[in-house]
Amino acid sequence: MIKRIAYLTSPGPTDRRGVAPGIVTPGFQMEFVQIGTPTLVNDPADLMITDLAYVEAAMRAQRQGFDGIVIGAVADYGLCTIRASVDIPVFGCGQAGLLTAAGIGDKFGIVTIWPETTAFTYDRILRDNPVGRQCVSVRYVSTVAEQAEIADEDGFYQQMQAGREGMMLRILAEIEAAVAEGAQSIVLGCNCMSPVASILAARSSVPVIDPTAAGYRSLESMLLLGLTHAKDPRLPAVSERGPAFAEAVAAVVGTLDEPEECPVCVLDEYGNASCEAPSHEAAPTSADGTAQ
Missing domain, CATH: 3.40.50.12500 (Rossmann fold)
Incomplete structure (x- = not known):
């Protein structure tokens, strides 16, 4: 049976993202699961919003039947909360x-x-x-x-x-x-x-x-060894807050300013931004990149 691995990433075209086909071991299948907001990393407050969006995407991936999750960003957005919220293996590329x-x-x-x-x-x-x-x-x-x-x-x-x-x-x-x-x-x-x-x-x-290949192969190894990340046995195995996280992500999107070209996410071959980001006039834009 094919094991499905969810590769969490920002919105937009997925070309030049994820792992090269030769990295995926026979018996595994990598699929992109995109977060519900632009990747916002202008400052620590934006980082918290992006963490939330990745947690929601991870919850969604588990509901969709994936066998494991790779956080496709060196920043490992939401890693600790994701591991506390799902019971399938999770690894961050960072x-x-x-x-x-x-x-x-x-x-x-x-x-x-x-x-x-x-x-x-x-x-x-x-x-x-x-x-x-x-x-x-x-x-x-x-x-x-x-x-x-x-x-x-x-x-x-x-x-x-x-x-x-x-x-x-x-x-x-x-x-x-x-x-x-x-x-x-x-x-x-x-x-x-x-x-x-x-x-x-x-x-x-x-x-x-x-980091992309390292993160993906680490997740494959966990699945092949029958392992998952350690969890606090006093906590529920799976979070029941998925609907709340989905509503929070939708609320964030609803508050964004008029879209501008995104300085964060992967751009397409024509130099066009692959997602929409809010305006931040006072602060310089920055990012970990996407896979941040």
């Missing part, structure tokens, strides 16, 4: 990337395509995972100014997704800077970097970990 790096060597670094304004998302996953103390640094490739031009036809994000040499050199420079700081391996800091993971790995002086 958690899997850190654990893989910690297993390779004593020290690792994170290199992300996003600017330093996204630091609070990385601070959280490093704080929430005990192996986070083995991280020597988080290095940011793009700038806030570039972030504002993400929807441009030839912006930094499009150059990265296309594997353009100039952008590869910029990422590799940050990788080697982390190596100089003591990193023995590198975790790519966004699932959106997965399409170029093999290019970077071939040219890096240390192993480069694709």
